[in-house]
Amino acid sequence: MEIIKISTEFIKLDALLKFCGIAETGGDAKIIVQDGEVSVNGEICTQRGRKIRAGDIIRVGDIELCVKAE
Numbered sequence: 906m907e908i909i910k911i912s913t914e915f916i917k918l919d920a921l922l923k924f925c926g927i928a929e930t931g932g933d934a935k936i937i938v939q940d941g942e943v944s945v946n947g948e949i950c951t952q953r954g955r956k957i958r959a960g961d962i963i964r965v966g967d968i969e970l971c972v973k974a975e
Contacts, residue, residue, distance in 0.1 A: 906962075906969045906970070906971050907925070907968070907969065907970050907971070908970075908971050908973055909921065909924070909925060909970050909971065909972050909973070910972075910973050910974070910975045911957075911959065911972060911973075911974060911975065912974075912975040914958065915956040915957060915958045916956075916957050916972070917953070917954050917955065917956060917957070918934075918938060918943065918945070918950065918952065918953055918954065918955045918956075918957055918963070919931055919934035919935060919938060919953040919954065920934075921957050921963065921970070921972070922934040922937060922938070922943070922965070925968075925970060927965050927968060934953060935953050937965065938950065938951055938952070938953040939951055939953070942965055942966065943963065943964070943965050944963070944964045944965075945957065945961055945962070945963055946961055946962055947962070957972055958972065959972055959973055959974035960972065960973075
């Protein structure tokens, strides 16, 4: 599990995927999310603008991310 630290209250899901290098562009992030490849806290999420906060767990394939506050 990879720890991702954010210094804001939240980060949008598509921005998080770009920040972590899972998606190269916003368009790539949109496709990954809309195709149902992303789960947030164990549930499939198709909202690319979903607000991700400290404590959330994101999974894309074999990659698992844990978001922590800085």
